[in-house]
Amino acid sequence: MKKSTIALNNLFYTQFLGALNDNIFKNALVILITYQSISVFGLKSETLVALSGGIFILPFFIFSGPAGELSEKYDKASIAKLVKIFEIAIMILAAVGFYVRNYYLLLLVLFFLGTHSTFFGPIKYSLIPIYSKKEHLVFSNALVSSGSFAAILIGTITGGLLGSGEHLTWPLKFILILIAVLGLHFSKKLPSVPSTHPDIEVHWNLLRSIKRSVRLSLENKKILALLFGLSWFWFLGAGILTLVPLISKNIFHGKESVATLFLFIFTLGMGVGPFVLDKFTKGKIIHLLIPISLLMLSLFMFDAAYVIKKVSSMNNVVVSFESLDIKQFLEIPGSLRFLFDLFFMSFCGGIFTVPQYAEIQNISSERTLSRVIGANNLYNAVFMVLVSILLMLLLQANFPLSLIFGFIAVLNIGAVLVLSFFYRDEFNKFWGF
Numbered sequence: 001m002k003k004s005t006i007a008l009n010n011l012f013y014t015q016f017l018g019a020l021n022d023n024i025f026k027n028a029l030v031i032l033i034t035y036q037s038i039s040v041f042g043l044k045s046e047t048l049v050a051l052s053g054g055i056f057i058l059p060f061f062i063f064s065g066p067a068g069e070l071s072e073k074y075d076k077a078s079i080a081k082l083v084k085i086f087e088i089a090i091m092i093l094a095a096v097g098f099y100v101r102n103y104y105l106l107l108l109v110l111f112f113l114g115t116h117s118t119f120f121g122p123i124k125y126s127l128i129p130i131y132s133k134k135e136h137l138v139f140s141n142a143l144v145s146s147g148s149f150a151a152i153l154i155g156t157i158t159g160g161l162l163g164s165g166e167h168l169t170w171p172l173k174f175i176l177i178l179i180a181v182l183g184l185h186f187s188k189k190l191p192s193v194p195s196t197h198p199d200i201e202v203h204w205n206l207l208r209s210i211k212r213s214v215r216l217s218l219e220n221k222k223i224l225a226l227l228f229g230l231s232w233f234w235f236l237g238a239g240i241l242t243l244v245p246l247i248s249k250n251i252f253h254g255k256e257s258v259a260t261l262f263l264f265i266f267t268l269g270m271g272v273g274p275f276v277l278d279k280f281t282k283g284k285i286i287h288l289l290i291p292i293s294l295l296m297l298s299l300f301m302f303d304a305a306y307v308i309k310k311v312s313s314m315n316n317v318v319v320s321f322e323s324l325d326i327k328q329f330l331e332i333p334g335s336l337r338f339l340f341d342l343f344f345m346s347f348c349g350g351i352f353t354v355p356q357y358a359e360i361q362n363i364s365s366e367r368t369l370s371r372v373i374g375a376n377n378l379y380n381a382v383f384m385v386l387v388s389i390l391l392m393l394l395l396q397a398n399f400p401l402s403l404i405f406g407f408i409a410v411l412n413i414g415a416v417l418v419l420s421f422f423y424r425d426e427f428n429k430f431w432g433f
Contacts, residue, residue, distance in 0.1 A: 007131040010189040016147035017183035023155025028163030054388035059114035060381030065209025068374020071122040072197035077190040084184040095173035122370040137358040142274035149271035160260035213375040225422035231379035239387040273350020291419040297348035301409035304341035309402035
């Protein structure tokens with residue numbers, strides 16, 4: 001096996017295990033908050049679920065700048081090992097939090113997990129073009145991204161199961177620490193990479209770091225368009241994944257297993273989409289597919305909003321039938337249609353995101369790629385904070401879930417128009433103008 005293939009595989013496993021830990025913990029915590037009606041800071045459980053999403057991505061806003069600079073100043077593989085050691089410490093703290101059932105501590109752990117992901121992101125995406133040939137960038141990004149989506153699938157199921165029973169907290173603690181240790185093991189196998197920018201200064205000052213990241217993103221209009229597109233998708237993704245457990249509980253009156261099924265279907269589409277894209281395009285980056293796939297995503301969102309409204313008004317789903325299992329859920333008219341919409345929303349999302357990451361790696365220099373990824377994480381964080389705030393306000397004001405879903409779909413049409421403007425030259429070439 002070629003050294004580059006081995007290196008990419010080790011990166012895959014390192015990323016997979018880190019994302020797995022994130023998702024087991026997050027889903028276990030969300031299930032506990034949602035189904036045990038936990039209240040923290042005086043917020044009801046629905047609002048607390050939205051707040052949890054904001055807490056996880058807050059470090060991306062705070063630390064994305066220095067994370068990108070560190071990745072360029074030092075050996076990326078060495079930084080990855082330090083990040084994985086930090087993950088072990090986080091998981092030990094998580095075990096303590098679950099043991100004493102301290103939700104303030106568990107929300108702090110969520111913040112630390114976000115910090116871990118913030119520092120690993122620039123490393124991951126800047127190592128892909130080093131470990132992979134240029135013509136294989138779409139496939140390599142799809143491979144590493146599939147690790148994230150496989151981790152979400154497994155983490156969703158595992159976290160959902162372990163978060164739904166009092167007697168399962170001990171296995172949860174053990175699994176979280178074990179996965180972190182395995183992540184450190186694979187990170188030690190990553191080949192060393194010489195510093196791409198050893199003389200760069202690392203700025204820990206938040207305002208100065210943000211200023212540098214924004215300035216870097218504005219230097220190239222193509223990069224700016226890509227960063228907007230990726231950040232918008234995280235707006236959508238964070239919003240949808242926040243609403244899915246609430247739709248399961250409040251609309252379909254499902255058990256935790258139904259919420260887990262929703263998350264499973266969504267993440268399955270995200271994993272399948274990029275590989276179908278790579279097969280269809282043979283590794284080429286087709287810019288036209290970026291706004292088109294986003295438009296298709298919005299159409300499936302509108303249909304899902306219609307299904308949610310229709311099911312919520314049905315008379316045969318009443319309070320006395322709360323806690324439906326998966327079999328009972330599938331008997332509800334509209335359930336399969338909602339799963340269909342959910343799958344193709346994420347399928348389109350996978351087609352939308354992977355070529356944009358590949359294009360960023362394609363047009364960025366080695367000296368700036370980590371910082372561009374850091375800037376991307378910063379914008380992602382801003383957009384995810386915005387959707388968390390938006391959902392908190394709408395949920396606290398008791399807006400119907402169907403209306404919230406439809407409203408996000410309308411906003412998405414606006415993003416399609418913006419991206420269509422960025423890629424108007426490609427559209428003109430396609431139509432022969």
